[in-house]
Amino acid sequence: MDKKYLKRDILIVGILVSFLTPFVRSSINLALPALAVEFDLSGVFLTWISTVYLLVNAILYIPFGRIGDIYGRKRIFQYGLIIFTISSFISAFSISGEMFLFFRILQAIGNAMIFANLNAMISSAFPENERGRAFGITSMSVFVGLIIGPILGGAITEIVGWRTLFYLDTIIGIIAAYAITRFKHDWIDAEGEKLDILGSFLLGISLIAIIYGFSNLTHKYSLFLLIGGIIALSLFYLVQKRVSFPLINLDLFKSRSFTFGNITAFINYGAFVSVGFILSLYLQYLKGYSPLTAGLIVSIQSIMMVIVSPFAGRLSDKIDPGNVSTAGMVLTTIGVALMTLINFENAPYLGIISLIIFGAGIGLFYSSNTKVVMSSVDKNYFGIASATLSNIRSMGQIFGMGIVLLIMSTILGNAQIMPSNYSQLIISLRLSLVALAVLSAIGIFTSILKD
Incomplete structure (x- = not known):
């Protein structure tokens, strides 16, 4: 296959799937209050709807990355997309919180198969001096999904109900599955080895x-x-x-760029996913906004990510990508720190400012950090490096959500969120933001240590 068309096809598929999964995750955040009412779910159970998805991903990313190296990255990627699409469709027919949670687990399995191999496919197709741009384009697609997810998630939940979200997810999944069938190339760099x-x-x-x-x-x-x-x-x-044939080649961690790049990704993603969850609860429960209005506000950070990420990708091809990712961590920390100061009086303007800064920080960090990690290993280890980075990101998200879950369960207990305990809710959300700000500040130093 002509290398030019190979790059084009990978980017098309990468854009589609990079949009799909964050769209699903961010749209579901806006549907959580509706799910809580319909299925009589507690605040802690709502947290687990987000956390279990991340937990399954963290467990399976590395094994599926290794399986992709052995049996073909494109093949495992394609199977994952099929599983993700089918489970999304079935989720629309859930009749209880437990049933919905089960289908979320199936979605997570498909997602792990997809993203354990995506960055490896991109790294295999693009030379090092072009990877920053490629990662910048796919990361932009991630952030577009994060923008449209809250807006459509809020609008669809408010107008026709949360189940319609999964019909839309299914349509997008079918389009992406068709796109990957047109892609004939595959990489099997560890054929004959054992899992x-x-x-x-x-x-x-x-x-x-x-x-x-x-x-x-x-x-x-x-x-x-x-x-x-x-x-x-x-x-x-x-x-x-x-x-x-180890699951992880531990020698990879001898590289400071690989080790501290992953550690910083862990921290950054801990703040990234948790802030969106916190804001969704704050805006709908405490401010009384509709799902659509809350989605529009939350999308501000994602708009900044879309604007900044392609610039960050191109910049990472011209200067040290580590410096770009460090700048991203600085802005991320400032954004979360400002959120801890939000109250009912200053929320309209301070909230928007903090979301702009936070979104710019994530946009700078995402593609540049990916290039730092993927360029620190030999091409024979692209699969496991890609899976390890995806695993670390999921672990970071779980850790961040774990902080929120711990604080909420300590202050709120297992009670359903109601006006009578709103005072406890705002305390738990504020303490969660303080903890995430401290965590992000630590990430600045781990980013510096990568050199």
């Missing part, structure tokens, strides 16, 4: 135990889960040092 099943199991068990234990620190069994998770993670490390 480390034991390592995959230990990694999954350790992540479940650590994340669930952290998210439920108020329960007496959480300490045992954390200890068990650390033990399983230690066993995973020992297995990786001894097997012929």
